[in-house]
Amino acid sequence: MQLLAVEKLTKSFGGLTAVLNLNIELKQGELIGLIGPNGAGKTTVFNLLTGVYAPTSGSITFCKNDEKVELHGLKPHKICKSGLARTFQNIRLFKDLTVFDNVRIAMHKNVKYGLLSSFLRLPSYRREEKEIADASMELLRIFELDGKKDEYAKNLPYGEQRHLEIARALATNPDLLLLDEPAAGMNPAETARLTELIKWIREKFNLTILLIEHDMSLVMKICERIYVLDYGILIAEGTPDEIRSNKRVIEAYLGEDVSNA
Amino acid sequence: MVRDKLNSQLVKRIILLLLAYVIIQLLIAVNIINDYLQATLVTICINIILAVSLNLITGFTGQFSLGHAGFMSIGAYTCAIITMKMPTLGGFVLGVVMGAIMAAVVGFIVGLPTLRLRGDYLAIATLGMSEIIRIVFTNLDSITNGAAGLNGIPRFVNWTWLYIFVVGIILLIRNFLKSSHGRACIAIREDEVAAEAMGINTTKYKVLAFIIGAFCAGIGGALYSSYFYYIKPDLFGFLKSVDILVIVVLGGLGSISGSVLAAILLAVVSTYFQSFPEIRMILYALILIIIMIFRPQGLLGSKEISLSVFNRASKFFAFGKGEK
Ligand SMILES: Nc1ncnc2c1ncn2[C@@H]1O[C@H](COP(=O)(O)OP(=O)(O)OP(=O)(O)O)[C@@H](O)[C@H]1O
Ligand SMILES: [Mg+2]
Numbered sequence: 131m132q133l134l135a136v137e138k139l140t141k142s143f144g145g146l147t148a149v150l151n152l153n154i155e156l157k158q159g160e161l162i163g164l165i166g167p168n169g170a171g172k173t174t175v176f177n178l179l180t181g182v183y184a185p186t187s188g189s190i191t192f193c194k195n196d197e198k199v200e201l202h203g204l205k206p207h208k209i210c211k212s213g214l215a216r217t218f219q220n221i222r223l224f225k226d227l228t229v230f231d232n233v234r235i236a237m238h239k240n241v242k243y244g245l246l247s248s249f250l251r252l253p254s255y256r257r258e259e260k261e262i263a264d265a266s267m268e269l270l271r272i273f274e275l276d277g278k279k280d281e282y283a284k285n286l287p288y289g290e291q292r293h294l295e296i297a298r299a300l301a302t303n304p305d306l307l308l309l310d311e312p313a314a315g316m317n318p319a320e321t322a323r324l325t326e327l328i329k330w331i332r333e334k335f336n337l338t339i340l341l342i343e344h345d346m347s348l349v350m351k352i353c354e355r356i357y358v359l360d361y362g363i364l365i366a367e368g369t370p371d372e373i374r375s376n377k378r379v380i381e382a383y384l385g386e387d388v389s390n391a
Numbered sequence: 392m393v394r395d396k397l398n399s400q401l402v403k404r405i406i407l408l409l410l411a412y413v414i415i416q417l418l419i420a421v422n423i424i425n426d427y428l429q430a431t432l433v434t435i436c437i438n439i440i441l442a443v444s445l446n447l448i449t450g451f452t453g454q455f456s457l458g459h460a461g462f463m464s465i466g467a468y469t470c471a472i473i474t475m476k477m478p479t480l481g482g483f484v485l486g487v488v489m490g491a492i493m494a495a496v497v498g499f500i501v502g503l504p505t506l507r508l509r510g511d512y513l514a515i516a517t518l519g520m521s522e523i524i525r526i527v528f529t530n531l532d533s534i535t536n537g538a539a540g541l542n543g544i545p546r547f548v549n550w551t552w553l554y555i556f557v558v559g560i561i562l563l564i565r566n567f568l569k570s571s572h573g574r575a576c577i578a579i580r581e582d583e584v585a586a587e588a589m590g591i592n593t594t595k596y597k598v599l600a601f602i603i604g605a606f607c608a609g610i611g612g613a614l615y616s617s618y619f620y621y622i623k624p625d626l627f628g629f630l631k632s633v634d635i636l637v638i639v640v641l642g643g644l645g646s647i648s649g650s651v652l653a654a655i656l657l658a659v660v661s662t663y664f665q666s667f668p669e670i671r672m673i674l675y676a677l678i679l680i681i682i683m684i685f686r687p688q689g690l691l692g693s694k695e696i697s698l699s700v701f702n703r704a705s706k707f708f709a710f711g712k713g714e715k
Contacts, residue, residue, distance in 0.1 A: 180588055210590035218588075224581035226693070234571070235578045239590035241571040245599075248570030249563045255570060262571065302590050 131158040132193050133338050134179075134306060139188035141174055141362075148174040149362045152188070156306070161332055161339045163353035165346075165373075167382055171362040172342045173219050176308050180216050181206040194305060211239050215304035217295040219311050219342070225284035229275055229294055232283050233266040236301035266301065272331070273297045289320045293327075300335060307331075309341045313348050321348055328352060350374065358382070412554050419550055428662070429550075433618050435658045436553040437611045440560050442638040442650035444607035447564055449636070450644035450693075451573070452600035453580025455514040458501065459608055459635045461521025464627035465497050466490030466609030467616040468528060468535060471544045474617060483547035483617060487556075490613035491606045497524070498605025502598040521632060528624040540623025541616075548618040556614060560607050565647055567603065576600050580645075641682060643689030648696045653689070 136154040140147065148171045156162055164172050177183045179190060181204055190201040192212055199212050215236075224232050241262070247255040270276040273293040278286065283294060292312055299307060312328070313321045325348050332339055343349045349356065350370040358366040358373060360382040366373055373379055415432070418424045424432060445459045470486035477485065501520045508516050528535045535541065567573045575596045578586035587593050616622045638657060642649030660678060664671040682690065 182584065182588070205592075205594075206584075206587035207590050207592045210588060216588055218585070222582050222585040222588075224578055224585065227577065227581060231574065231577075235574045235586070235591070236589040238571050238575050238578075243570075245567075245572060248567050248572050251566055259570070298589065 132156070133158045133160075134193070134340075135189075135191045136179070137189045137191075139175070139178060139190065140186045141171075141178055141183060142186045147362050149178065149359075152359075152362075152364055154357060154364075156338055156340060158305075159332075159336070159338055161328075161352055161354055162341065163349045163356040163370075164340060164342045164359065165344070165349055165356060166359035169361075170359040172359055173310055174362075175359070176216055176310055176342065179209075179308060180214055181209045192306070207239075210302055210304075213303075213305035214308065215299035215302045215306075216308040217292070217299050217310055217312060219314070221291050221295055223283040223291055223294060223298070226282060228280050229270065229283055229286065230263075230266060230279040232294060232298050233269055233301045234262055236298045237262045237265065237303075239302055269297045269301055272334075273327075288315050292316070292324075296327075296331070300331065304337065306338045306340065309339065309343075311342055311344060313343060313345045318347075321345055324348070325352055408558060412551075415554075416550055430619075431658055431662045432550070433548070433553060433614075435654055436557045437615050437618075438635070438638055438654040438658065439557055439651050440611035440614070441608055441635045442642065442654050443561055443564055443647055444604040444611070445635050446639045446642075446644070446647060446650050447568070447576070447607075448600045448604040450639055450646070450650075451568060451580060452576040452597060454597055454600060455510055456517040456601075456604075457514045457629070457632050457636065458517035458519075458521030458524075459604070460627040460629070460631035461501075461517075461524040462494045462498055462605040462608035463612035463615070463631070464521075464524060464528060464622075464624070465494040465605075466612030467622050467627070468541070468612075469493045469609070470613030471541045471616040471622055472534065474545050474547065475541065475543070478545040480547060483545070486617070487610055487613040491609040494609025494612070495602045495606035498601045498603075498608075499598060501605070502601030506594055506597055518629065518632070521627075522629070525624045525627055528627075535624070538624060540621060540626075542621050544616050544620050544622065546617055546620060548614050553614060556610055560610065561647060561651070564603070564607070568647075572596070572599070577645075637679065641679065641689055643691040643693055645693035646689065646691040646695055649689055649691035649694075652691065652696075656690075 132155060134154070134156040136152060139149055139152040141149040152175065164175065166172055174183065178185050179201065181201065185202055188202070192199045192201050192214065194213055201209050201212065224235065241258060243252070243254040243258050246252065267276055267279070270279055273296065275290060275294060275297065278290070283291065286294060296309065296312065309328070313324055316324060328339065329352055331337065341349070341353065353370060355368065356370060356373045357364060358379050365378045365382060366376045368376065415424065419429060441459060441463060445456065448454050448456050467490070469490035473486035473489055474482045476482070501517060504516070529538050568577070575586070575591045578589070578591055579593050579596055583593055638653045639650055641657070642651070642653030657675070661671060661675060664674055
């Protein structure tokens with residue numbers, strides 16, 4: 131069943147076209163990679179999907195329970211409410227708040243009690259706050275962060291901050307999870323653990339995942355299909371094996387290596 | 392078990408709150424707190440209300456506002472006009488309620504256009520709004536008596552009323568901040584983009600912070616006019632807004648108890664040095680400078696001291712016998 135359909139998506143920043151005529155299709159339950167050299171436009175795609183930027187043109191359709199929602203033009207919080215959640219390439223935790231609060235905040239969209247209940251601590255407040263606290267602790271346990279629940283997010287080691295960002299995204303109870311370079315800055319052991327974790331949460335939370343990653347070992351190992359972007363254009367799409375042997379992909383990456391040398 | 396403990400804590404808190412009320416009421420009755428000190432006490436209470444409500448907007452939601460005196464003036468004028476027409480207790484209560492509501496409505500109107508602004512720009516816009524409010528009051532001669540102000544406002548405010556409002560407002564704002572709605576506000580201060588991405592309607596919560604903050608400032612203004620007999624537009628100018636902001640920053644952005652502490656501290660300093668007017672302002676400024684150098688995050692930072700401090704103190708005095 132189709133979950134997300136991106137059609138002819140284009141984004142220009144002044145003279146620079148960061149994404150051009152991009153088509154992506156995600157089916158329910160898939161784990162898909164989005165790769166490409168630096169500056170290819172991957173993060174821009176995430177920002178378009180989550181409403182941080184408005185597309186210059188094109189459409190983004192999200193299908194949930196046979197209901198089609200056009201995401202183009204919606205504000206980010208509405209998009210989150212439709213079932214998309216994300217992490218950020220340059221970690222954007224609520225740094226000066228505790229680990230626990232970071233997760234609790236992300237449960238906001240499902241809160242039903244109103245202002246009066248919060249001011250007067252009515253029973254609905256107490257009941258739902260308890261549910262929020264329990265659910266948050268359960269998420270923290272999955273990421274082995276429950277022992278650090280009262281620490282400030284900024285004091286966590288880098289790898290744990292990345293984990294916390296995923297936990298926070300899951301707290302919004304998404305159908306589609308967008309991970310922007312979740313393994314960046316991790317050592318091989320941490321990356322291996324993250325790989326297992328991503329596989330595991332996909333099953334557990336019944337997720338569809340779209341993943342940006344430079345670490346090819348991770349991408350090739352867990353992604354079922356891969357999209358390759360270069361200069362904002364989709365240059366290849368296919369299974370890991372197909373991508374590995376694709377000439378244009380090799381060229382794009384070689385080009386980068388050459389320019390780096 | 393947990394319930395029992397919670398309940399006993401609640402009982403303790405209520406006892407402490409009542410105790411504080413009774414002690415001061417007694418001190419007033421035997422005139423140790425004389426008229427002069429009573430004015431200081433009223434100023435402290437009103438400043439606490441103003442500072443805590445501004446802290447919600449600036450300290451917790453991260454929206455830099457320089458127009459809090461504007462909201463205060465709306466509460467003050469509304470209450471004054473109503474109580475002058477209806478000099479009864481009912482009129483006073485109506486005045487406070489209407490003052491708060493009017494201020495909240497203006498808070499909403501001010502909140503809306505400022506949503507696209509951040510930081511310094513927002514500060515300047517809110518400053519402009521409060522100046523507009525002041526100029527409107529100055530020019531509405533027929534209702535507000537213009538720049539000369541309103542005189543002879545019936546006094547209904549006493550220690551009891553003040554205490555009810557101060558404690559009530561602190562409790563309500565504290566409860567709000569510990570709810571999901573309050574956490575949404577705090578998330579906006581921390582990172583607006585991340586807050587939106589986590590499903591928080593940042594527009595709604597910024598406006599809400601302005602509405603609640605203005606509502607409480609309106610109450611503060613209403614109490615002010617009812618205690619001090621006399622109001623005029625100039626009392627609610629830029630300097631008053633800065634005064635409130637100073638309390639908030641001094642106490643710590645994002646700390647309610649910090650605002651309370653700073654309001655008391657500044658009032659005490661300024662009362663104590665009342666008889667040395669030459670050095671008073673210098674000293675006041677010096678204290679601010681010293682604190683900002685050594686504790687730029689404010690007295691309490693974003694931490695809170697709660698009544699548990701008194702719990703510990705009471706254990707020290709063996710009040711809390713039998714408690715583990
Ligand atoms: N807000 C913006 N304004 C102007 N240009 C931008 C903006 N955001 C991105 N760009 C440009 O768009 C292009 C794509 O950027 P993007 O961040 O999407 O790349 P990326 O594929 O995520 O790269 P990386 O692997 O380095 O994260 C880059 O040239 C970048 O400079
Ligand atoms: Mg990127």
